[in-house]
Amino acid sequence: MLKKALENALTSEESNELISAFDQIGDIIIVRIPDSLLSKKKIIGETLLNEVKVARSVFYQASDVEGDFRTRNLEILAGEENTETEYKEFGCKFVVDVENAFFSPRLSTERERIANLIQEGEEITNMFAGVGMFSIMAAKKKKCIVYSIDINPVASKLCKKNIELNKLVGNVISINGDASEIIKEQLVNKSDRTLMLLPERSDEFLESAINTTKNGGIIHYYSHIHADKKSEAGKLSEEHYLQVTPVQSKILGSKIVRAVGPRYYQTVVDVKISK
Numbered sequence: 001m002l003k004k005a006l007e008n009a010l011t012s013e014e015s016n017e018l019i020s021a022f023d024q025i026g027d028i029i030i031v032r033i034p035d036s037l038l039s040k041k042k043i044i045g046e047t048l049l050n051e052v053k054v055a056r057s058v059f060y061q062a063s064d065v066e067g068d069f070r071t072r073n074l075e076i077l078a079g080e081e082n083t084e085t086e087y088k089e090f091g092c093k094f095v096v097d098v099e100n101a102f103f104s105p106r107l108s109t110e111r112e113r114i115a116n117l118i119q120e121g122e123e124i125t126n127m128f129a130g131v132g133m134f135s136i137m138a139a140k141k142k143k144c145i146v147y148s149i150d151i152n153p154v155a156s157k158l159c160k161k162n163i164e165l166n167k168l169v170g171n172v173i174s175i176n177g178d179a180s181e182i183i184k185e186q187l188v189n190k191s192d193r194t195l196m197l198l199p200e201r202s203d204e205f206l207e208s209a210i211n212t213t214k215n216g217g218i219i220h221y222y223s224h225i226h227a228d229k230k231s232e233a234g235k236l237s238e239e240h241y242l243q244v245t246p247v248q249s250k251i252l253g254s255k256i257v258r259a260v261g262p263r264y265y266q267t268v269v270d271v272k273i274s275k
């Protein structure tokens with residue numbers, strides 16, 4: 001669709017160089033542009049703004065997702081320079097800020113999977129909750145209490161706003177701070193289920209995840225794993241988890257969440273712990 005919209009602005013050769021994947025989040029479009037086409041970024045932005053009817057702003061993604069807050073730098077190409085927008089997923093409404101707090105529309109299948117696993121009455125610790133996507137979808141689907149922690153103040157503030165928007169005050173609790181500190185101070189042995197969606201640093205935070213999880217509770221352990229064969233990625237992450245965990249654990253399952261590079265995958269291992 002991106003290439004089609006740009007037919008008049010780029011030669012077919014240039015069009016082929018464009019990375020066809022781009023994200024549309026509410027009325028914002030975020031596009032990645034290869035170095036060879038950077039001189040044409042303005043015309044790319046303006047064409048997209050004209051061609052995609054719902055678009056209000058087109059941004060160029062000028063950096064990878066990086067730093068503690070897992071955010072990215074965006075540069076306005078066309079339209080309004082406002083990085084906040086409203087996004088809808090499975091009947092929930094979210095205000096997101098695509099530059100100042102982590103957000104990815106590409107995790108929606110995983111969010112639905114987790115929401116379906118939750119049992120009525122569960123307490124859940126979401127250690128790296130961002131603007132509350134997983135927490136709110138879970139609490140909208142099942143009656144449960146979710147402690148929704150994030151270290152980024154912008155993410156925690158938006159999470160609070162999203163809790164109100166979805167009428168989940170009291171069911172989802174937004175807490176700003178470092179997950180290990182918050183757990184130590186307020187959430188030891190509190191959760192039936194713990195989410196660890198910071199795959200780059202799961203091993204570092206595993207002890208805190210175990211701390212907040214009750215005996216017999218479940219941890220969703222996300223990580224990044226190299227695998228020559230895609231079919232082996234899940235098994236390899238299970239083996240990795242079993243090597244690093246200090247507690248007795250029963251593996252309930254594992255899967256690839258998404259590819260993050262060549263032969264490199266984000267995976268999740270679901271485990272039931274005994275302590």
Ligand SMILES: C[S@@+](CC[C@H](N)C(=O)[O-])C[C@H]1O[C@@H](n2cnc3c(N)ncnc32)[C@H](O)[C@@H]1O
Binds near residue numbers: 102129134
């Ligand atoms: C990959 S994002 C996941 C966000 C969210 N679960 C989602 O799917 O939209 C990781 C989040 O962890 C937060 N984070 C990083 N270090 C943290 C820490 N020590 N304690 C709590 N949150 C942290 C970042 O601010 C970021 O929002």
